[in-house]
Amino acid sequence: MLFGRLGVQSCKLGNNYKFLSQKVFYRSARKMAKITEESCNKMFKGFQKVFSHESSELKCTMKFGVFIPSEAEDKKVPVLYWLSGLTCTEQNFVTKAGAQRVAAEKGLIIVAPDTSPRNVNIEGEDESYDFGSGAGFYVDATEEKWKTNYRMYSYVTKELPEIINSNFNTIPDKMSIFGHSMGGHGALICAMKNPGKYQSVSAFAPISNPVKAPWGIKAFGGYLGSDQSKWLEYDATELAKKYNGPPLNILVDQGSADNFYIQGQLLPDNLVAGCAANNVPIVLRIQDGYDHSYFFIATFVEEHINHHAKYLCQ
Numbered sequence: 001m002l003f004g005r006l007g008v009q010s011c012k013l014g015n016n017y018k019f020l021s022q023k024v025f026y027r028s029a030r031k032m033a034k035i036t037e038e039s040c041n042k043m044f045k046g047f048q049k050v051f052s053h054e055s056s057e058l059k060c061t062m063k064f065g066v067f068i069p070s071e072a073e074d075k076k077v078p079v080l081y082w083l084s085g086l087t088c089t090e091q092n093f094v095t096k097a098g099a100q101r102v103a104a105e106k107g108l109i110i111v112a113p114d115t116s117p118r119n120v121n122i123e124g125e126d127e128s129y130d131f132g133s134g135a136g137f138y139v140d141a142t143e144e145k146w147k148t149n150y151r152m153y154s155y156v157t158k159e160l161p162e163i164i165n166s167n168f169n170t171i172p173d174k175m176s177i178f179g180h181s182m183g184g185h186g187a188l189i190c191a192m193k194n195p196g197k198y199q200s201v202s203a204f205a206p207i208s209n210p211v212k213a214p215w216g217i218k219a220f221g222g223y224l225g226s227d228q229s230k231w232l233e234y235d236a237t238e239l240a241k242k243y244n245g246p247p248l249n250i251l252v253d254q255g256s257a258d259n260f261y262i263q264g265q266l267l268p269d270n271l272v273a274g275c276a277a278n279n280v281p282i283v284l285r286i287q288d289g290y291d292h293s294y295f296f297i298a299t300f301v302e303e304h305i306n307h308h309a310k311y312l313c314q
């Protein structure tokens with residue numbers, strides 16, 4: 001069944017979002033996912049919005065931020081997905097990274113989802129900052145307690161792109177992905193596990209080899225169980241060693257004064273070695289004196305968006 005709506009892109013708080021631009025859109029009713037606008041702010045001629053929706057993968061209400069450049073009013077544009085780190089919601093990137101000006105200049109939609117299911121009534125879900133709420137690690141859990149809701153890998157690689165492509169003026173096969181720390185690793189594994197799906201990938205201070213880092217060992221043990229051979233399927237360093245597909249166009253920035261780097265949580269050299277073993281090109285830049293925070297991200301976010309624009313906007 002087809003239907004069409006005429007609308008002007010604008011802020012439409014509290015309503016289901018159906019109007020995308022001044023053009024008439026015809027969409028399959030089956031594909032139109034219902035999303036609700038929670039906030040809307042005009043920025044650099046575009047709009048920074050937050051939407052909520054019912055996630056079929058995660059079986060809870062989820063939120064995502066989306067920056068919509070003015071170009072999307074009358075033409076289809078590429079999409080860059082951002083995955084945040086431990087303790088983050090959809091708000092951290094939206095309010096701290098300062099990405100909107102560059103996204104507006106390049107004509108890119110940027111989507112920033114929350115980092116885990118929320119309020120799903122699993123005993124212990126809110127007990128620690130590095131496991132459960134705010135710490136989904138972008139894996140599909142297999143452990144009984146977590147497996148119904150904690151499916152962040154399927155959420156960010158399948159459900160979310162379907163929602164974005166059915167509600168916004170996108171070029172569906174022009175997408176790239178980047179992220180920070182837990183989310184930097186999430187971006188790397190999404191790209192490595194889906195050759196050709198993403199045109200490029202970049203990361204700020206990714207947890208590069210989680211099977212060898214305390215954060216990763218805790219999360220993978222909890223979500224995937226004690227059989228460590230299963231963990232390797234979600235480890236970027238291990239995936240790099242067997243990647244077989246089109247160029248990944250990987251850029252990684254790491255601050256030299258990042259405490260988590262110094263403590264051995266991030267291990268970017270292992271990722272570089274994994275890539276080298278399989279002739280996968282990677283650029284790792286050690287940025288002198290920068291820490292793990294969004295101050296570091298804000299400093300280099302323009303360079304990361306320019307990196308992705310090279311592959312998305314040609």
Ligand SMILES: N[C@@H](CCC(=O)N[C@@H](CSC=O)C(=O)NCC(=O)O)C(=O)O
Binds near residue numbers: 180
């Ligand atoms: N509370 C923790 C550290 C939490 C932290 O630093 N989170 C980072 C991501 S870390 C890896 O995924 C983050 O992005 N925080 C949000 C922010 O806005 O800075 C501790 O104290 O150790």
